[in-house]
Amino acid sequence: MPSVETGSAGFLTASSPVRLQFAQKAFIVAAGRLLLVRKAASDPFHPGRWEVPGGRLEVEDDLDLDDHIRREVWEEVGLKVDPGPPFHLWQWFMADRSPAAREGLIRVVAAARRCHPLTFDVGFGNRDESDHLDGCAWVPLHELGAYELIPSLRPVMRAFLRLPC
Incomplete structure (x- = not known):
């Protein structure tokens, strides 16, 4: 195994460039x-x-992580939220589809946060088409298992459901 001093590329960086990005996901809970x-x-x-x-x-x-999650929620569903602390961290890789990338990857490191809604009427007026969203639902916690989640969110959802109420 090469030492750190040799500067050898890791298995992902040796094959293609990898850009790092940070994301946050809002677990907005109201009335169960x-x-x-x-x-x-x-x-x-x-x-x-x-x-x-x-x-x-x-x-x-x-510039501020709380403002970041507030902006994302406002843009995607038109709600104002009070962000709580992170409860789970995870990562995923995806193809870099930016014009400058050829065959690169994006490594997304994400934090999940439980958020308290300050408003409740969902609206899509602020949504950007690049979000690729077409609907939403306030789902009772005991019914979450019936929804087909994106794969990277499944372990995060399990962590969320283990949180104290």
């Missing part, structure tokens, strides 16, 4: 229900599957 959003048929990765609102940090614009 969790807000889920559905990916549209146009979503390139998980069409028709469910997840929670949130997204990737915009490095130049999101």
Whole structure:
């Protein structure tokens, strides 16, 4: 095994460039229900599957992590939230589809946060088409197992359901 001093590339960086991004996901709970959003048929990765609102940090614009999650929730579902502390960290890899990338990957490191809604009327007026969302539902916690989640969210959902109420 090469030493750290040799500067050898890891298995992912040896084969293709990897960009790092940070994301947050909001687990918004009200009256025993969790807000889920559905990916549209146009979503390139998980069409028709469910997840929670949130997204990737915009490095130049999101100076505060609380403001970042507030912005993502406002843009995707039109709610104002009070963000709580993170309860789970995870990562996933995805193809880098930016014009400058050839065959690169994006490594997304994400934090899940339980959020308290300050407003309750969901609206899609602020949504960007690149979010690829076409619906949402306030789902009773005991019914979450019936929803087909995006794969990377499944262990996060299990961690969420283990949290004290």
